[in-house]
Amino acid sequence: MLEAKGLSRSFGRLVAVDQLDLSVGRGTIHGLIGPNGSGKSTTMNLISGSLKPSAGQVFLNDGRIDGRHQDALAQEGLIRTFQLTRVYAELTVFEAVRLGALARNRGTLDWRAVLPFPKRGPSADRTMQAIEKMGLGDVANQMAGSLPGGRQRVLSIATALAASPQCLLLDEPLAGLNATEKADVATRIELLRDEGITILLVEHDMKSVMRLCDRVTVINFGQRIAEGAPAEIGRNEAVIKAYLGEKGARHAAG
Numbered sequence: 001m002l003e004a005k006g007l008s009r010s011f012g013r014l015v016a017v018d019q020l021d022l023s024v025g026r027g028t029i030h031g032l033i034g035p036n037g038s039g040k041s042t043t044m045n046l047i048s049g050s051l052k053p054s055a056g057q058v059f060l061n062d063g064r065i066d067g068r069h070q071d072a073l074a075q076e077g078l079i080r081t082f083q084l085t086r087v088y089a090e091l092t093v094f095e096a097v098r099l100g101a102l103a104r105n106r107g108t109l110d111w112r113a114v115l116p117f118p119k120r121g122p123s124a125d126r127t128m129q130a131i132e133k134m135g136l137g138d139v140a141n142q143m144a145g146s147l148p149g150g151r152q153r154v155l156s157i158a159t160a161l162a163a164s165p166q167c168l169l170l171d172e173p174l175a176g177l178n179a180t181e182k183a184d185v186a187t188r189i190e191l192l193r194d195e196g197i198t199i200l201l202v203e204h205d206m207k208s209v210m211r212l213c214d215r216v217t218v219i220n221f222g223q224r225i226a227e228g229a230p231a232e233i234g235r236n237e238a239v240i241k242a243y244l245g246e247k248g249a250r251h252a253a254g
């Protein structure tokens with residue numbers, strides 16, 4: 001479904017992503033994890049079209065997509081969660097989610113390009129469906145900026161959902177949330193998977209990664225060091241070393 005082959009990106013002499021192979025199966029939640037600075041965000045930027053690779057290829061449904069603009073990728077159904085923070089204050093939940101639906105129709109993810117809102121149309125139906133699915137029906141007419149942190153995160157997922165993604169890239173969806181909010185957002189993400197949406201997830205919260213992901217790829221210094229089911233990854237020696245350092249790994253091993 002989503003595949004990277006030999007994906008590389010350098011910044012000057014620093015190789016941030018180094019010959020990375022990644023294969024995300026259709027309708028699965030795939031975790032991309034690694035220590036700080038290991039190249040996760042750069043990988044997401046390369047896949048979502050906001051950065052061009054130095055080498056390698058990215059495929060969506062067997063078609064090559066590397067180097068293509070993120071608006072073009074959105075049209076093909078590859079969506080990265082929207083960063084709407086700045087506009088939230090002036091929009092209701094319904095309007096914020098509608099941005100996703102309109103963005104897909106108009107072939108751009110730039111919210112400025114979809115304003116002012118048309119009164120009716122198919123995007124309004126898709127908006128309501130996404131709102132209901134993400135459990136935001138009771139706050140549809142509230143100002144988006146007034147929602148607590150966890151629901152704002154769900155709102156950004158609802159906005160992406162309204163754009164009818166085949167494949168969704170989620171960048172630390174649980175960061176900064178309390179335990180109850182994390183559980184709520186995680187449940188919503190599982191719901192998307194149950195709808196058949198393919199999800200690539202970068203997340204630091206290991207407990208949630210282990211609970212949510214069908215498969216996990218671990219990177220360190222831009223290179224893949226392990227890939228497998230969460231349980232296998234949890235006991236992989238190279239992974240433990242990467243996270244704890246050599247000394248910590250020996251200590252953990254007893």
Ligand SMILES: Nc1ncnc2c1ncn2[C@@H]1O[C@H](COP(=O)(O)OP(=O)(O)OP(=O)(O)O)[C@@H](O)[C@H]1O
Nearest residue numbers: 011014015016034035036037038039040041042043
């Ligand atoms: N635009 C850039 N210019 C120069 N160096 C960069 C740039 N973006 C990332 N890097 C470097 O590339 C490496 C990988 O960074 P990246 O942000 O992809 O890691 P990460 O795994 O997402 O880190 P974190 O978990 O801390 O968010 C780091 O050494 C970082 O300093």
